Amino acid sequence: MTAVAEQTGLWLTEFTNQPKAEPWIQKLREDAFERFAQVGFPTTRDEEWRFTNVAPIVRAQFTTQAPAGECNITEEAEPHLTRHADINANAFVALNTAFLQDVQYVRVPRGKVFEQPIELTFHCGPGQAHHPRALIVVGAGAQCTVIETYEGEGAYFTNAVTEFVVGDGAVVDHYKIQRESLEAFHVSTMQAAVGRSANFSSHSISLGGALVRNDANATLSEGTEATLNGLYIVNGTQHIDNHTILDHAKPHGASHEMYKGILDGRATAVFNGRIIVRKDAQKTDSKQTNKNLVLSDNAVINTKPELQIHADDVRCTHGATIGQLDSEALFYLQSRGIPKSEARSLLTYAFAQDIIDRIKVQPLRESLERMLFEKLHAHSK
Amino acid sequence: MALLEIKNLHAQVGEREILKGIDLTVASGEVHAIMGPNGSGKSTLAQVLAGRELYAVTEGSVTYDGKDLLELDPEERAQAGIFLAFQYPVEIPGVSNMYFLKAALNAVRKGAGQPELDAMDFLDLVRGKMTAMKMDQTLLNRPVNTGFSGGEKKRNEIFQMAVLEPRLAILDETDSGLDIDALKLVAAGVNAMRGPGRAMIVVTHYQRLLSEIVPDFVHVLSEGRIVKSGGKELALELEAGGYAALGIHDEAEAVARV
Numbered sequence: 070m071t072a073v074a075e076q077t078g079l080w081l082t083e084f085t086n087q088p089k090a091e092p093w094i095q096k097l098r099e100d101a102f103e104r105f106a107q108v109g110f111p112t113t114r115d116e117e118w119r120f121t122n123v124a125p126i127v128r129a130q131f132t133t134q135a136p137a138g139e140c141n142i143t144e145e146a147e148p149h150l151t152r153h154a155d156i157n158a159n160a161f162v163a164l165n166t167a168f169l170q171d172v173q174y175v176r177v178p179r180g181k182v183f184e185q186p187i188e189l190t191f192h193c194g195p196g197q198a199h200h201p202r203a204l205i206v207v208g209a210g211a212q213c214t215v216i217e218t219y220e221g222e223g224a225y226f227t228n229a230v231t232e233f234v235v236g237d238g239a240v241v242d243h244y245k246i247q248r249e250s251l252e253a254f255h256v257s258t259m260q261a262a263v264g265r266s267a268n269f270s271s272h273s274i275s276l277g278g279a280l281v282r283n284d285a286n287a288t289l290s291e292g293t294e295a296t297l298n299g300l301y302i303v304n305g306t307q308h309i310d311n312h313t314i315l316d317h318a319k320p321h322g323a324s325h326e327m328y329k330g331i332l333d334g335r336a337t338a339v340f341n342g343r344i345i346v347r348k349d350a351q352k353t354d355s356k357q358t359n360k361n362l363v364l365s366d367n368a369v370i371n372t373k374p375e376l377q378i379h380a381d382d383v384r385c386t387h388g389a390t391i392g393q394l395d396s397e398a399l400f401y402l403q404s405r406g407i408p409k410s411e412a413r414s415l416l417t418y419a420f421a422q423d424i425i426d427r428i429k430v431q432p433l434r435e436s437l438e439r440m441l442f443e444k445l446h447a448h449s450k
Numbered sequence: 451m452a453l454l455e456i457k458n459l460h461a462q463v464g465e466r467e468i469l470k471g472i473d474l475t476v477a478s479g480e481v482h483a484i485m486g487p488n489g490s491g492k493s494t495l496a497q498v499l500a501g502r503e504l505y506a507v508t509e510g511s512v513t514y515d516g517k518d519l520l521e522l523d524p525e526e527r528a529q530a531g532i533f534l535a536f537q538y539p540v541e542i543p544g545v546s547n548m549y550f551l552k553a554a555l556n557a558v559r560k561g562a563g564q565p566e567l568d569a570m571d572f573l574d575l576v577r578g579k580m581t582a583m584k585m586d587q588t589l590l591n592r593p594v595n596t597g598f599s600g601g602e603k604k605r606n607e608i609f610q611m612a613v614l615e616p617r618l619a620i621l622d623e624t625d626s627g628l629d630i631d632a633l634k635l636v637a638a639g640v641n642a643m644r645g646p647g648r649a650m651i652v653v654t655h656y657q658r659l660l661s662e663i664v665p666d667f668v669h670v671l672s673e674g675r676i677v678k679s680g681g682k683e684l685a686l687e688l689e690a691g692g693y694a695a696l697g698i699h700d701e702a703e704a705v706a707r708v
Contacts, residue, residue: 396504401540404500405550405610406528406557415553419544419593 073109076127080105083133083198084167090140093147094169101156101166108160117159120339120371121282121310126254131198131226133168142172150204153232154260159284161256165230168200175215179208179236186214186244186430193253195223202230209236209264214430217245220277224252233261233269237290240268242429246437249277251307261287263295265319270296272428273311274437276444281309289350291319299328300424302444303336303368310339315357317350317383326357329424331417331445332368343375344385351380357387362420364394364413414445421445453478453515453649454499454618460509461498468494470674471510478617479646483660483685484653486671487693487700492653493537495671496622499651500534501527514618528554529561531617535607535624542594547606550594551576551613558614579612583639601632608639619643620651625659637662657689672698 084102089095110127111118142150150172156163173189191201205215219227227249235241241261249255255278263269267290273283287295301309315324330338340359361370374387394416402412421441428434454476461469468491476482486492498505499512501524512519519527542550555575556566567575580587583605595603604624611619621640625633640663644650652663660668660682668684669676670693678684678696693700 395540397540398542400500400502400524401536401542402550402554403524404528404534404536405554405614406525406561407550407553408525408557409523411553412525415545415550416542419542422544 073106076109077106079130080164080167087133087168087170088140090142090169094140094142097151098167098169101151101163101169104156105160105163105167108163111160117312120337121280121308123256123280123282125280126226126256129224129226129254132196133198133200140170142169143174145176146172146174146204149206149232149234151232153234153262154230154258159258161228161282162230162258165200165202165228165258169202170200171202173201173203175203175205175213177205177207177211177213177239180210181208182211183213186216186433188216188218190218190220191227191229193221193225193227193249195225198226198228200228200230204232204234205241206234207236207239207241210238211236212240214242215244216430216433217243219245219247219249219255219257221250221253223250225250226254227256229255229257231257231259233259233263235261235263235267235269237264238266239264241270243269243271244428244430244433245271245273246433247273247275247277247281247283248440249281251277251279251305253278255281257282258284259286261295263287263289263293265290266292268294270298272424273297273299274424275299275301275309275311276440278309279307281307282312283310284312284314286314286316287324288316288318289322289324292321293319293323295322295324297324297326297328298424298427300330300421301328301338302331302421302441303338304333305336306334307336308338309336310341312339312341312343314343314345315355316345316347317353317355318347319349320351320353322350323354324356327424327427328359329421330359330361330370331364331421332361332370333364335365335367337369338371340370340372340389341375342373342387343377344387346378346380346383346385348379351382353380353383353385355383355385359389360420361389361391362394362417363391364417417445418442451516452476454519455513456510457512458510459495459498459507459512461494461505461507463494463505467508468505468674469498472674472676474669474676476618476649476651478649480667481644481650481652481663481665483665483668484651484671485655485657485668485685485688487698488655490671491674492655492671493622496534496537496620496651496653499527499620500524500532525557526561528614529558531558531562533611533614533616533619535604535611535619535621537623537626539595539603539607541596541598543596545594546591547594548576548590551590551610554610555613576613579609582642583609583612584635585609600627601629604628604632604636605639608636612639612643615643617647618649618651620653622653623655624652625654625656633659634662657685660685670696670698672696
């Protein structure tokens with residue numbers, strides 16, 4: 070308990086110093102901080118954090134980013150805010166909730182189609198702790214695209230939570246671009262409650278950060294289609310952990326999951342994909358794939374599918390691969406005059422390509438193509 | 451001066467020696483056929499010339515255009531004008547044929563001291579050559595060899611050769627897996643490229659390709675050595691009497707006779 074108190078004590082001052090908010094928000098904050106103070110930061114003894122040691126985050130001292138002004142949270146958010154990302158499931162969600170201040174709230178009215186993507190950009194500076202929070206509520210039959218970008222300079226800590234509430238028959242595409250500084254800590258939770266016959270996709274592109282943990286979770290309803298895609302590229306001593314949960318609660322749901330990783334240097338990565346098929350969720354169709362390209366002898370990947378199936382008439386498949394660049398393909402390219410370093414980056418880029426191809430927003434796809442191309446060329450030199 | 455001079459070439463994969471002293475001289479403008487049963491070392495010779503690291507050269511020398519070929523990386527060999535048409539072209543998902551070919555052509559042009567082609571000139575060049583090979587233009591936008599039929603892959607090799615215009619082309623069993631129409635098409639593509647400025651080494655198990663691409667010289671390879679050399683009539687002799695007539699054991703023939 071003492072250790073926990075020590076850890077959380079540093080945050081207590083920050084917590085008590087923040088300006089008071091309306092009572093309903095104050096209550097959410099206090100409940101969340103109480104939970105955080107009770108459990109503290111996770112350790113590698115927690116199954117969910119077995120391969121990710123957050124000690125560097127615990128040890129570092131950050132200043133919580135000064136509020137940009139008045140607490141902007143509208144009462145309209147009240148029925149949904151904090152109802153989906155559970156403070157009891159994850160201490161970082163509790164910590165984020167304890168600092169509820171600036172919530173990016175987006176509401177798409179019933180049946181409305183937003184043609185232009187909604188872009189949310191979160192920027193963090195050196196020495197800061199930032200708890201970005203977004204709530205996106207999409208009405209029945211509505212349609213929208215949300216692009217979140219995380220970036221910054223120096224060593225800092227981003228602790229983000231994004232909640233999606235997707236109404237029946239709605240269509241939502243979510244893209245999260247994590248290109249934090251290479252010294253940054255980034256922890257995030259994306260939690261989506263997806264309605265009947267709705268279609269939700271979330272794409273997580275992770276390029277930056279020294280220590281990164283992403284949780285991407287979706288709960289499906291009857292006839293829901295959910296897609297979770299991810300691409301992580303790590304080098305040097307970067308560590309990235311992607312945990313996902315696809316929770317099939319009702320019949321006839323379909324989920325597709327494809328995470329791909331490229332590891333170089335002494336980087337480490339974790340993929341843990343849980344698929345839950347509850348008793349009522351007959352006729353569930355779920356497919357999970359995790360593919361890893363390991364470019365150096367010192368990089369490490371831990372990949373684990375976790376299927377919890379309680380219904381009997383379902384189709385669930387999963388597969389994980391860990392491989393290196395194909396030496397025959399390398400030779401083929403070289404035999405056509407393409408220098409080895411370029412051939413390596415070309416094949417590495419090709420490995421990532423099918424995740425990029427799934428991005429429907431053309432300007433985003435193109436800018437990511439450029440970003441990847443430059444990053445992978447830098448890798449090979 | 452000969453374009454290619456191979457002297458006493460020995461090569462092995464792991465501990466197993468496959469080439470046991472090859473001597474071969476090829477001058478510009480000539481077409482040499484290398485025949486031999488499976489396992490005789492034909493494909494190894496082709497791959498060694500292209501620079502495959504899998505094979506270690508333990509003895510002998512290869513001089514190409516006055517330079518020590520064995521010192522060069524595969525890409526440097528390609529840039530110096532060597533082209534290998536693969537027996538099994540490699541599928542590369544995620545890399546479009548167009549991007550691949552443009553990168554290859556510009557690397558080879560750079561090697562030859564020529565300026566890079568811009569997108570328009572490149573497309574003009576490529577479209578013309580595709581038409582000649584009766585290739586569907588949509589292949590350009592598909593990933594390299596991915597989902598291609600066996601015939602499409604082989605045609606794609608010859609098409610790449612036509613685009614890259616090598617000085618020494620090595621064709622490794624380009625006839626395998628082709629029906630007669632595809633074979634004639636591929637052979638026509640190869641024949642169109644014969645000329646005084648280009649040498650070819652055609653590796654094959656069977657004579658049928660050599661009635662379409664008529665060689666100037668035929669060499670028979672057995673157990674890592676050239677055991678007989680002659681003119682184009684040697685291929686016909688082999689066709690009539692089989693490798694056995696030369697005292698060479700051919701597993702494929704033995705199986706066919708059972």
